Amino acid sequence: MSREDGEERISRGDGTALLIIPERFSEAVLKDEPTTLRLITNPAQRILPGIVEGILATLVDGTFYVQQVLGEPVREIMESTNDLADPPSSLVVSSVSVAFNETIQRMGEYVFPPAIELVVEMEEKEEETTSVDFGTIFFQSMLFMFLLFGAQGISDGLWREREERTLSRIVSTPGRLSGFLLGKVLAGVVVLGGILAAALALGTWLYDFPWATYPAVLFWLLLVAALLIALFSLIQLVAVSRRGASLILNVIVFPMMMLGGSFFPPEGMPDWLAVIGRYTPNGYGLHILKMLQAGAPDPRTVVVAFALFAAVTGLSLWLASVRLRSSFAKAAS
Amino acid sequence: MVRVDRLRKEYGDLVAVEEISFEAEPGKIFGLLGPNGAGKSTIIGCMSGLLQPTAGVVHILNHDVVREPLAAKRQLGVVPQELALYDDLSATENLNFWGGAYGLRGGSLKQRVGELLELIGLQDRAKEPVKKYSGGMKRRLNFACGIVHQPKVLLLDEPTVGVDPQSRVRLLDLVREQASTGTCVLYTTHYREEAEALCDRLAIVDHGKLIASGSLAELKAILGERDLLRLSGRFPDGEITVALHALEGLEVVQAEEELLTLAMRDASEMLPEVFSVLERAGATIRETTVTRPSLETLFIKLTGKELRE
Numbered sequence: 335m336s337r338e339d340g341e342e343r344i345s346r347g348d349g350t351a352l353l354i355i356p357e358r359f360s361e362a363v364l365k366d367e368p369t370t371l372r373l374i375t376n377p378a379q380r381i382l383p384g385i386v387e388g389i390l391a392t393l394v395d396g397t398f399y400v401q402q403v404l405g406e407p408v409r410e411i412m413e414s415t416n417d418l419a420d421p422p423s424s425l426v427v428s429s430v431s432v433a434f435n436e437t438i439q440r441m442g443e444y445v446f447p448p449a450i451e452l453v454v455e456m457e458e459k460e461e462e463t464t465s466v467d468f469g470t471i472f473f474q475s476m477l478f479m480f481l482l483f484g485a486q487g488i489s490d491g492l493w494r495e496r497e498e499r500t501l502s503r504i505v506s507t508p509g510r511l512s513g514f515l516l517g518k519v520l521a522g523v524v525v526l527g528g529i530l531a532a533a534l535a536l537g538t539w540l541y542d543f544p545w546a547t548y549p550a551v552l553f554w555l556l557l558v559a560a561l562l563i564a565l566f567s568l569i570q571l572v573a574v575s576r577r578g579a580s581l582i583l584n585v586i587v588f589p590m591m592m593l594g595g596s597f598f599p600p601e602g603m604p605d606w607l608a609v610i611g612r613y614t615p616n617g618y619g620l621h622i623l624k625m626l627q628a629g630a631p632d633p634r635t636v637v638v639a640f641a642l643f644a645a646v647t648g649l650s651l652w653l654a655s656v657r658l659r660s661s662f663a664k665a666a667s
Numbered sequence: 668m669v670r671v672d673r674l675r676k677e678y679g680d681l682v683a684v685e686e687i688s689f690e691a692e693p694g695k696i697f698g699l700l701g702p703n704g705a706g707k708s709t710i711i712g713c714m715s716g717l718l719q720p721t722a723g724v725v726h727i728l729n730h731d732v733v734r735e736p737l738a739a740k741r742q743l744g745v746v747p748q749e750l751a752l753y754d755d756l757s758a759t760e761n762l763n764f765w766g767g768a769y770g771l772r773g774g775s776l777k778q779r780v781g782e783l784l785e786l787i788g789l790q791d792r793a794k795e796p797v798k799k800y801s802g803g804m805k806r807r808l809n810f811a812c813g814i815v816h817q818p819k820v821l822l823l824d825e826p827t828v829g830v831d832p833q834s835r836v837r838l839l840d841l842v843r844e845q846a847s848t849g850t851c852v853l854y855t856t857h858y859r860e861e862a863e864a865l866c867d868r869l870a871i872v873d874h875g876k877l878i879a880s881g882s883l884a885e886l887k888a889i890l891g892e893r894d895l896l897r898l899s900g901r902f903p904d905g906e907i908t909v910a911l912h913a914l915e916g917l918e919v920v921q922a923e924e925e926l927l928t929l930a931m932r933d934a935s936e937m938l939p940e941v942f943s944v945l946e947r948a949g950a951t952i953r954e955t956t957v958t959r960p961s962l963e964t965l966f967i968k969l970t971g972k973e974l975r976e
Contacts, residue, residue, distance in 0.1 A: 498753070498754070499749045499750065500751050500752070502747060502751060503745065504768060505716060506715040506716060506740060506743065507740060507768040508736075508737045508768075508769065508770065664717065
């Protein structure tokens, strides 16, 4: 095919590639002279031109090496005969054969087997990279989401007691209202604690947390449960109606959940947002939980956390008790 | 046993209870009779410690309810007007809970719960959730929860409201049984029949004021065994009262343009004479009612209105 015909077909999009071989290409190759092959590909096609290009590159490389290794004897054959119908003399053939044989023997020590030694070396990591296990961090976050919703539901029991008049009846008994409130909080902690204990055992087994951390982690979660129930009970008692209490708690709980890492794990948040979230009760609780489950907590931080949560729980209970005695229970009459 | 002295309760400008005083004795049933909104539940609230009195004192077995609330409440059982039960719990669990709230524990609580279930006739359904009970069953359980600790003073705030006749009879029997064991029972109601049938002594309350008190006989004596004659129609102002004064032994209790209430002995016999006087005075009579002496007639005489109003 002529060059023009080839270029026209490529222009029509009728071919994949056009290889243009210059005149005296073979002679140039044999004489080790510079020469250029030109490959025109069809831009409308994506895969086939690439394949053609790859094959041609391999062929060019192969031709170069053959020329380098066997170029001399081949040139001798070509120079000894000007006409293919006139075969070379026996002297030339024997000379070329010896040349081929010597060349192959010389290459043999590299080719059979290939004289390539493969040395495998593993690069040592410069620094330990932290792998993020999403199962683990979602499990920890879900524990706190459960605590938030559980505490909210349990705290609503105060309004139910008031509406069902059992709270009025309790006021007429010799029992103290503070004791009643404490009992409700403890009952809530026991209920949530039972579920937490099972969930935590499952998580410890699934995510390979050290079992030695289990008691401390469970105790921490129970303290968080007590804090949230006491805090939410106080909010319930301050509200003027059950619907109002529900609204206020939703307004508080949802941002707490989002910021405090109970919905989106803090690892997936921007740093500045994660820092803010750590100042929410559940966010701080989650931070301490991770520290405890990692198995090497800072003792001072842990002691401060336990003391802080216990103090806030106590304060919330006291304020709730005052509110319960002074108005909430009386208004039930 | 129970002494209420000059009790007063205000809600802002509203005076719910005004200077009420009475005493109730052990083994007796003291009734507070009055229409809805008279202030009966407010009095019970102040006595049970649920409400803080504005003034006055309430003594339960010589314990001031405000100053010694725990000592007073230990002797007190309260059966509120509204049901105050845990619907999801069974009768046994409710009784256990309220018994525990009054300090009962262990074997004595278990024994007492068994006694009460038998007393209120719920032993067969003791383990069912309360929400499955009928209204009458809930009322009986509500009553039992108030006496689980065998209180020396029992406050009952209209315990038979909305109860079917059979359950009402059973409840009234239970109240009598409590009084017969020496308990001082204070019973509020707006049912005149209940008060007459049940109470040894009564206080009639209206608009937060105590308008009469005493035994049933003492209260009826205020009427002087007189019948109450209520006439509706048209009664010209002024002339009627003057004309009726001519009749001996007749008292004009209430005289309005369309309603006339008279108290007299043997009203049915005096009817022709009363009609004659009223006709001469220009009155028109459409309806006549003669009521024998009762708490109802006393209430009408004292307040000018019926108990149910």
